[in-house]
Amino acid sequence: MIIIxxxxxxxxxxxxxxxxSGTKKRPDGRAFDEMRHLKIEAGVLERADGSSYVEIxxxxxxxxxxxxRELYVRRLLKPNMAILRCRYNMAPFSVEDRKxxxxxxxxIEISKITAEALNPAVFLEKFPRSTIDVFxxxxxxxxxxxxxxxxxxxxxxxxxxxxxxxxxxxxxxxKSEGQVVMDLSxxxxxxxxxDLPIAMMPxxxxxxxxxxDGHLTSDxxxxxxxxxxxxxxxxxEEQKNAIKNRYGD
Amino acid sequence: MVQSVVxxxxxxxxxxxxxxxxxxxxxxxxQYREISLETGVIKKAEGSARVKxxxxxxxxxxxxxxxxxxxxxxxxxxxxTNSELLPMAAPNFEAGPPNETSVELARVTDRCIREGxxxxxxxxxxxxxxxxxxxFLDLHIVDYDGNLMDxxxxxxxxxxxxxxxxxxxxxGDEVVIDYEKMVPIPIKEQPLMCTLAKIGxxxxxxxxxxxxDVLDARISIGLRVDGSxxxxxxxxSVPLTREEVLKAIKIAQEKTKELRKSIPKA
Numbered sequence: 219m220i221i222i223x224x225x226x227x228x229x230x231x232x233x234x235x236x237x238x239s240g241t242k243k244r245p246d247g248r249a250f251d252e253m254r255h256l257k258i259e260a261g262v263l264e265r266a267d268g269s270s271y272v273e274i275x276x277x278x279x280x281x282x283x284x285x286x287r288e289l290y291v292r293r294l295l296k297p298n299m300a301i302l303r304c305r306y307n308m309a310p311f312s313v314e315d316r317k318x319x320x321x322x323x324x325x326i327e328i329s330k331i332t333a334e335a336l337n338p339a340v341f342l343e344k345f346p347r348s349t350i351d352v353f354x355x356x357x358x359x360x361x362x363x364x365x366x367x368x369x370x371x372x373x374x375x376x377x378x379x380x381x382x383x384x385x386x387x388x389x390x391x392x393k394s395e396g397q398v399v400m401d402l403s404x405x406x407x408x409x410x411x412x413d414l415p416i417a418m419m420p421x422x423x424x425x426x427x428x429x430x431d432g433h434l435t436s437d438x439x440x441x442x443x444x445x446x447x448x449x450x451x452x453x454x455e456e457q458k459n460a461i462k463n464r465y466g467d
Numbered sequence: 468m469v470q471s472v473v474x475x476x477x478x479x480x481x482x483x484x485x486x487x488x489x490x491x492x493x494x495x496x497x498q499y500r501e502i503s504l505e506t507g508v509i510k511k512a513e514g515s516a517r518v519k520x521x522x523x524x525x526x527x528x529x530x531x532x533x534x535x536x537x538x539x540x541x542x543x544x545x546x547x548t549n550s551e552l553l554p555m556a557a558p559n560f561e562a563g564p565p566n567e568t569s570v571e572l573a574r575v576t577d578r579c580i581r582e583g584x585x586x587x588x589x590x591x592x593x594x595x596x597x598x599x600x601x602x603f604l605d606l607h608i609v610d611y612d613g614n615l616m617d618x619x620x621x622x623x624x625x626x627x628x629x630x631x632x633x634x635x636x637x638x639g640d641e642v643v644i645d646y647e648k649m650v651p652i653p654i655k656e657q658p659l660m661c662t663l664a665k666i667g668x669x670x671x672x673x674x675x676x677x678x679x680d681v682l683d684a685r686i687s688i689g690l691r692v693d694g695s696x697x698x699x700x701x702x703x704s705v706p707l708t709r710e711e712v713l714k715a716i717k718i719a720q721e722k723t724k725e726l727r728k729s730i731p732k733a
Binding site for chain 1: 509510511512515522524526528529530532549551553554555556557558562564603605607609610611612
């Protein structure tokens, strides 16, 4: 009934590169260990206690933090520490085909693992019987939104003045067109062989989030993990710069 | 709007100031805060805008989809307006299904756009009765600092004026969509909304967060370019007099002329 003349998928796959010797350029022209364009700003919203805006490639993500504040759902309260809750949400217009508003299974899972990725960094024991709420809004998605969300959330937590062991940074690595690469684009994520998003505290090297799908040999896995760690370190510097830009050295 | 509990002493000071013809942020009674408007901010959306009135911030995205028309209107396209008052936008906003404020905002914005005839919906028909373009307009409220209505109407209009759809042709009984040839959606009119708050017996334009919290009544007026009225909504539990309503329209007609200057030329 409906024929799509030039679908967006075909357009994207045309970007595929020619194989050159050794390591080859990726579809968007990056080297295997090169990150997409990165921009981080702190303190972008008026009402939130802390906020940030992150662009990684074409990802555009806002994060806001409220708290530590009182929690009305009393059964969730912990007598000796704060709880950290997270809501990851995608704008209906953030993806190619409009996403129905509201949580789905994917966003619920990402919310959970994001909270778990941030938890170890925050001195929750300093705020008993309270909650810290983290809200992540994906305004535009282009592969790697969970990592962009975690990166943004940490900056928002710092902007809110919440004491932390380190700002958690997140970055993915993976395998695309037979090559292990850093910071997968949307196309590499969809068409690639493996995806390995991680979050870590670069100061200590502690990994706080790790997911993987696809297929990697153990050598490839090690290489991908090292690339993802390197990515986190690059992002970490940019996170610190964002806080310095807002508050001075 | 989304009124939160305000200490009586703050309410009194806001009211006293307004009765003296002043406002807490130094504005004149009929003065808007600074307005900024950018369009095309979301590449993945076929139309988009980011609007700020004061610190209130809304990201609007428009996404077209092909679908079936409603059975009672087989020969017009479909416009669906939806809004999310995100929990990030204010400490008293909660996650979950749209609450009554959110639904009111989406419906009033929809009314302004629909009755103000922004889009020539008849031109969105591909096969009468069978296939039409459906435009989904999503309002993402990311920062709430008062006066959502005017920001929503302004952002929606700007996003729609920025919206492009792929051209379609019919070959036999098949619809051929050409994503290489994007065309702007047919824009007919450019209505805008102006909200006035009644506080201490006076009418003030563009209520701030504090004013939104203490207002007695609010009237939002949608106006076309020629100053004719296309949508209205009264809010708040204090009544308005006939004279106040007529005065509000007069003020709104002046103010929408100013608001219109922030719209990028199509």
